[in-house]
Each structure stands twice: as C-alpha cells, then as structure tokens.
Amino acid sequence: MAKINQAACIGGGVIGGAWAARFVLAGIDTRIFDPHPEAQRLMSEVMANAERAYEMLTRAPLPVKGTLSFSGSIEDAVRGAEWIQESVPERLDLKRSVLAQIDAAADPKALIGSSTSGLMPTDLQRDMKHPERMFVAHPYNPVYLLPLAELVGGQKTTRAVLEDAKVKLATIGMTGLIINKEIEALVGDRLLEAFWREALWLIKDDVCDAETLDNVIRYSFGLRWAQMGLFETYRITGGEAGMRDFLSKYGSSLSWPWSKLTDVVDLDADLVEKIAVQSDAQSGQRGIRELERIRDQNLVGIMQALKVGDEGRGWGAGKLLAEFEAHLWKTAPTLRANPSNGALKLLELKVPAAWIDYNGHMTEYRYTQCFADACDALLQLIGADIEYVKAGHSYYTVESHVRLLAEAKLGDALYVKAQLLPSDGKKIHTFMWLYQASDETLLSTYEQLMLHVSSKENRSIPPLPEVMRKLKPLIEAHAVLPAPDAAGRSVGQRK
Incomplete structure (x- = not known):
C-alpha cells in the first residue's frame, strides 16, 4: 500500500494542527508553515x-x-513533501494565492489537499499550473481521531489523483470518500447546516435551551447515527418491509409545516447573547483544552465499542479502527528475538488516563491487558499473526495467573518481558514480568498457558510448520534459563 513519507501543513490552526498531529503519529515527517505568533505553542497543545x-x-x-x-x-x-494539506482561513482570494505558491514550489507529483469547508475545488485551482493534482480533502474535527475525509475534485482534477489520495489516507487510519460532484459546502456540511439552522430556530423561539437540545441529540438519534447513519437507521424503522415501506408511510410528512429549514434565522445581538449565556451555563466552567480531552476520550470509547461489533469485524468507525490496527500490525517493524539475551522484551507503553480507576491507580484488569498485548507481540514474532488467524489457526489462552505487586499511575512508562517455559509448541507456556521503566519496580507477574487450535476443525492441533520453525528455537534457548521464582504459584500462596 502506497504510503506518505513526508507531509506539509500550510496553516497550523485547529484543523491544520490536527492534520499535522495525524501525520506525525502515523510516522510521517511533517513541516508546518503558519505565521501566527502563537503557532508553535498552539501546535504543542x-x-x-x-x-x-x-x-x-x-x-x-x-x-x-x-x-x-x-x-x-x-x-x-x-x-x-508528497502530501501537502492547505488549511488557511476560508477566503477564496487567500486560498488561491496560497495554493498557487504551493503549486509553484512543490514537486509536480505531490498531492495537494485543501481543508476548505465550503469553497469549490474548481474555483480554488484556477491559478495553479498543475491543477490536476489539487483536490478538497475535507476532514472533521478532531482530524487526528475522526477518520473521514471527503475527497472532491475540481474540473481539472484527475480521478487517479483522488484514488491515490484515498489509498494514502488508509495508511494513516482515515477513509477517503470520493464525492461524485463538487458542490458548495460538501456533503457533511450541507447536512450540518440544515440541522444547525433548525436548532437555532428552536432556541430563538424558546422551545428549549441549548443544553436540552444537546441532550436530545446525544441521548437518542446521535447514538443511532454513530453506528448506522441515517438511511440504515430508517431502514430498520420500516420493519421487515424495508425502506420502501418506510418512505410510503412517512414520506408525506416532509410537506408538513413542522420545520423552518428553509428560513434563515436572524442572528441578531439578542439571539447571539441568548445562545452565549446558555452555552456558558452549560459548559463554561471547563476550559477548551479540557473539553477537547473529554471529547477525545468519549470518541475513543465509542470507536472501541464499535470495533468489537459484528463478531469482531467492527461497525462504522470501529470497523475503520480495526482495519487501521490490522495495517499497523502488518507494517510494524519485525520484533527480532535474540534468545541468548534471556527474556524477551515484548511491549513498551505509557499508562493512559482511561486506565486509571477511582483510587488514582491503574485499574486491575489493565495489568492483564498489558500482558495480553505482550502475548500478541509474541504471537506476531512467531508468525501467528492476524493473517494466520484469518486462515483458521490461532492460540487460545486456557489458563492464566496474575499477581499485582505494585501500583502504576497515570503517565508511567511500563514494559513487559517474557520467558518461554518448557512446552511443545502445541502448548505455549510463558511467564511475564511487568516493570516500571523509571526505576525497574516490578509491578506484576503473569503466567499463561496457550493452546494451538484449528477454528475450522474446532479442535487442538499442532501449529503449522512456519510457526514452529520460529517458536522452537525460542523454547530451546529459554529452556536453559533459571525457572522464574513465582512460576507454578497458586492463588494465595505466600510470596
């Protein structure tokens, strides 16, 4: 899969800075140009x-x-740069000027995306010498988490450029949806504009306040839309008869005088003040960075929940996350073991906020997750990876024992080491240690027995030869290591 090696972000504000973060975290060297005097501070946040x-x-x-x-x-x-993302303010004259400067200085094969929310790519590419490689790549905030970019070409944009952009976005965990024709404001913003206009009328007419309106969204159809969107949700509403029946039953209601979607609300000083006061009452006690962190943590939770839907294949944004993780595993540097050096270092991590419990420490099941992730790294090492699983073979944990010895706190750097105990490959018997990197404090130990199975035959079988070729030397090398003191412990046994 084609990847981006170097990127550039012209404009480092809310959107441009988040694009830069997405690129950097995907391993891409990124340069930013932004004349704002606070650009570097804002980017660091x-x-x-x-x-x-x-x-x-x-x-x-x-x-x-x-x-x-x-x-x-x-x-x-x-x-x-191979991908250049323009995210300067929404002024046609400014964007044309900036895009012309980018065009003149960039490699002729570089892709040039614009983060515009409402301007047409044909208008933007007017003054470019190489307009065929310019397109709108309209993301959603926060760009580093939300995986969508609407890809829209202008009259001079080639289809191959849009297809290339779509492939490259997949390598950074995003999906590029190619829109058939250019329109003002793109697809997502058209929908949001209609919704926003109706919401403003409801506030102006004192039907409800801002917090009530937000609660209506997040406690009802917002949850449905997060995983099935609009049309799939309404298909279910139609029951067994499907969409045709739904439209025949409810289509006529579109002509009823319920909404004011076609009327533009007057955002006069009184309405602006009303909305601002209600917004301050709702969430003014929190700073913008705190709200962003809360938003991000909630988005992560939603995507992780959606990732396990549909029998582990994922649903909605969760499916994209699952596909991105598969790509990360596939392209990760191969862990190379040197058995003569003793135990294998399989995992390094920092304790995130979501792992902290009400006592201010890493919650107990996250210790097990550290070991489970280390186990995944071991399986990757011997070739029992996601492709191996898809082919119908896997290792299943049949027994484990974890000891909790010391506390880990938010931000602590941790690592896991593992020793393979004597086993035949059909069974893998491991002992692992979780350490705090700063002072080598032993936080936890884990003993695990895994059994190789054929999911197609629904029984235990020996691993395939290519896995055994990598596993056997590790087992043999570790057989000469001293047995861990805590191996074979029972629950409650004295330390």
Missing part, C-alpha cells in the same frame, strides 16, 4: 491531546513518530 488520545485508542504498535518542524516559508515547508 494539539499534539499533546492527540498523543493522549492515541494512547487510549489502540494498543497496536504505532510507528516511530515522525519529526515535526516549523518552516519560515511555504516554499521551505513543501519542499520534498
């Missing part, structure tokens, strides 16, 4: 939130972070 979110989002091995640097000019920022 966006980056901190993005890193926090990714620590919660996945335990798949992320690539080594790309470098992030600021350039003093557009020309310097785009030099050598």
Whole structure:
C-alpha cells in the first residue's frame, strides 16, 4: 500500500494542527508553515491531546513518530513533501494565492489537499499550473481521531489523483470518500447546516435551551447515527418491509409545516447573547483544552465499542479502527528475538488516563491487558499473526495467573518481558514480568498457558510448520534459563 513519507501543513490552526498531529503519529515527517505568533505553542497543545488520545485508542504498535518542524516559508515547508494539506482561513482570494505558491514550489507529483469547508475545488485551482493534482480533502474535527475525509475534485482534477489520495489516507487510519460532484459546502456540511439552522430556530423561539437540545441529540438519534447513519437507521424503522415501506408511510410528512429549514434565522445581538449565556451555563466552567480531552476520550470509547461489533469485524468507525490496527500490525517493524539475551522484551507503553480507576491507580484488569498485548507481540514474532488467524489457526489462552505487586499511575512508562517455559509448541507456556521503566519496580507477574487450535476443525492441533520453525528455537534457548521464582504459584500462596 502506497504510503506518505513526508507531509506539509500550510496553516497550523485547529484543523491544520490536527492534520499535522495525524501525520506525525502515523510516522510521517511533517513541516508546518503558519505565521501566527502563537503557532508553535498552539501546535504543542494539539499534539499533546492527540498523543493522549492515541494512547487510549489502540494498543497496536504505532510507528516511530515522525519529526515535526516549523518552516519560515511555504516554499521551505513543501519542499520534498508528497502530501501537502492547505488549511488557511476560508477566503477564496487567500486560498488561491496560497495554493498557487504551493503549486509553484512543490514537486509536480505531490498531492495537494485543501481543508476548505465550503469553497469549490474548481474555483480554488484556477491559478495553479498543475491543477490536476489539487483536490478538497475535507476532514472533521478532531482530524487526528475522526477518520473521514471527503475527497472532491475540481474540473481539472484527475480521478487517479483522488484514488491515490484515498489509498494514502488508509495508511494513516482515515477513509477517503470520493464525492461524485463538487458542490458548495460538501456533503457533511450541507447536512450540518440544515440541522444547525433548525436548532437555532428552536432556541430563538424558546422551545428549549441549548443544553436540552444537546441532550436530545446525544441521548437518542446521535447514538443511532454513530453506528448506522441515517438511511440504515430508517431502514430498520420500516420493519421487515424495508425502506420502501418506510418512505410510503412517512414520506408525506416532509410537506408538513413542522420545520423552518428553509428560513434563515436572524442572528441578531439578542439571539447571539441568548445562545452565549446558555452555552456558558452549560459548559463554561471547563476550559477548551479540557473539553477537547473529554471529547477525545468519549470518541475513543465509542470507536472501541464499535470495533468489537459484528463478531469482531467492527461497525462504522470501529470497523475503520480495526482495519487501521490490522495495517499497523502488518507494517510494524519485525520484533527480532535474540534468545541468548534471556527474556524477551515484548511491549513498551505509557499508562493512559482511561486506565486509571477511582483510587488514582491503574485499574486491575489493565495489568492483564498489558500482558495480553505482550502475548500478541509474541504471537506476531512467531508468525501467528492476524493473517494466520484469518486462515483458521490461532492460540487460545486456557489458563492464566496474575499477581499485582505494585501500583502504576497515570503517565508511567511500563514494559513487559517474557520467558518461554518448557512446552511443545502445541502448548505455549510463558511467564511475564511487568516493570516500571523509571526505576525497574516490578509491578506484576503473569503466567499463561496457550493452546494451538484449528477454528475450522474446532479442535487442538499442532501449529503449522512456519510457526514452529520460529517458536522452537525460542523454547530451546529459554529452556536453559533459571525457572522464574513465582512460576507454578497458586492463588494465595505466600510470596
């Protein structure tokens, strides 16, 4: 799969900075040009939130972070970049000027995306010498978490460029949806604009206040839309007869004078003040960065919940997350074991906020998750990876024992080491240690027995030869190591 090696972000505000964070966390060296005097401070805050979110989002091995640097000019920022994302303010004259400068300085084969929310790509590419490689790549905030970018070409954009952009976005965990024709405001913003207009009328007419309106969304159809969207949700509403029956029953209601979607509300000073006061009452006690962190943590939870839907294949944004994790595992640097060095170092991580319990410590089942993730790394090492599982073979845990010895706290750097105990490969018997990296404090130990199975035959069988070829040398090398003191312990046995 084609990947991006170097990116440039022209404009480092809310959207441009989040694009940069997405690129950097995907292992892409990224340069930013933004003349704002506070650009570097703002970018550091966006980056901190993005890193926090990714620590919660996945335990798949992320690539080594790309470098992030600021350039003093557009020309310097785009030099050598394969993907250039323009995210300057929504003024046609400004964007045309910036895109023309990018076009003149960039490699002719570089992709140029614009984060515009409402301008047409044909209008934007007017002054470019290479307009065929320019397109709208309209994301949703926060770009480093929400996986969608609407891809829209102008009259001079080639279809191959849009297809190439779609492939490259997949390598950074995003899906590029190619829109058939360019329209003002794109698909998502058209829908949001209609919804926003009706919401403003409900506030203006004192039908409800801002918090009540938000609660209606998040306690009802917002939950449905997060996983099935609009049309699939309404298909279910139609019952067994499906969409045709739903439209025949409810289509006529569209002509009823319920809404004011076609009327534009007057955002006069009184209405602005009413909404601002209600918004302050609802959430003014929290700063913007705190709200962003809450938003990110909630989004991560939703995507992780959706990832396990549909028998583990994922649903909605969860399906995209599952596919991104599969890509991360597939492209991760191969862990190379040197059995003569003793136990294998399988996992390094930092304790994220989502893992902290009401006592302020890492909650108990997260210790087991650390070991489970280390076990996944071991299976990757011997070739029992996701493709092996898809082919109908896997290792299942049949017994385990965990000891909790010391506490881990938010932000602590941890690592897991493992020793393979004598076994025949059909069974893998391991002992693992979880350490705090700063002072080598032993936090927990874990003993595990796994059994190789054929999911197609629904029985235990020996592993395939290619797995055994990698596993056997590890078992033999570790057979000469001293047995761990706590191996074979029973629950409650004295330390």
